[in-house]
């Protein structure tokens with residue numbers, strides 16, 4: 571799965587997406603360390619696709635946390651993280667399956683990338699973007715695939731055996 575590049579200087583304004591969600595009782599917040607166990611557990615138990623919990627744990631070990639959460643009525647429904655596997659890398663991001671397709675992923679993505687822009691980065695790298703989600707990144711933030719980036723930094727993962 572290749573990495574993707576996002577131009578942070580052309581990032582869409584994040585707050586419009588958040589206002590629409592707030593009208594439906596969904597709020598995007600920067601995660602806090604006391605919620606670390608709950609967010610990591612959510613990543614383990616509610617997100618079936620991949621092994622995100624280790625990276626979420628790293629995001630929450632930093633202060634301020636490199637993690638945003640989406641919450642509705644006091645219940646966690648999604649997260650986005652950055653600077654977990656490498657500096658300037660975005661990810662992982664996930665929304666629990668029943669909540670997908672309602673703009674939560676876009677709002678979580680935009681808020682995390684806007685924070686990376688405020689940190690001074692000109693570009694963000696979306697690490698290991700699967701074929702099934704590349705279109706999400708293209709659509710929301712104009713991300714483009716980085717040629718020759720597979721497996722990139724992930725070549726040294728234990729489970730790749732390389």
Ligand SMILES: CC(C)(COP(=O)(O)OP(=O)(O)OC[C@H]1O[C@@H](n2cnc3c(N)ncnc32)[C@H](O)[C@@H]1OP(=O)(O)O)[C@@H](O)C(=O)NCCC(=O)NCCS
Pocket residue numbers: 619661662663664665666669670671672673674675676677697698699700702703704705706709710
């Ligand atoms: C990817 C994910 C976070 C998207 O969250 P979401 O809340 O469903 O996304 P949104 O509703 O905000 O979608 C925003 C736009 O992207 C589109 N979109 C969402 N997922 C898409 C996908 N997989 N492929 C193509 N387009 C997609 C939506 O149709 C919407 O388009 P619009 O401009 O017409 O409104 C969610 O599907 C998810 O959690 N997937 C599993 C975890 C995962 O694979 N994460 C990525 C790791 S690299």
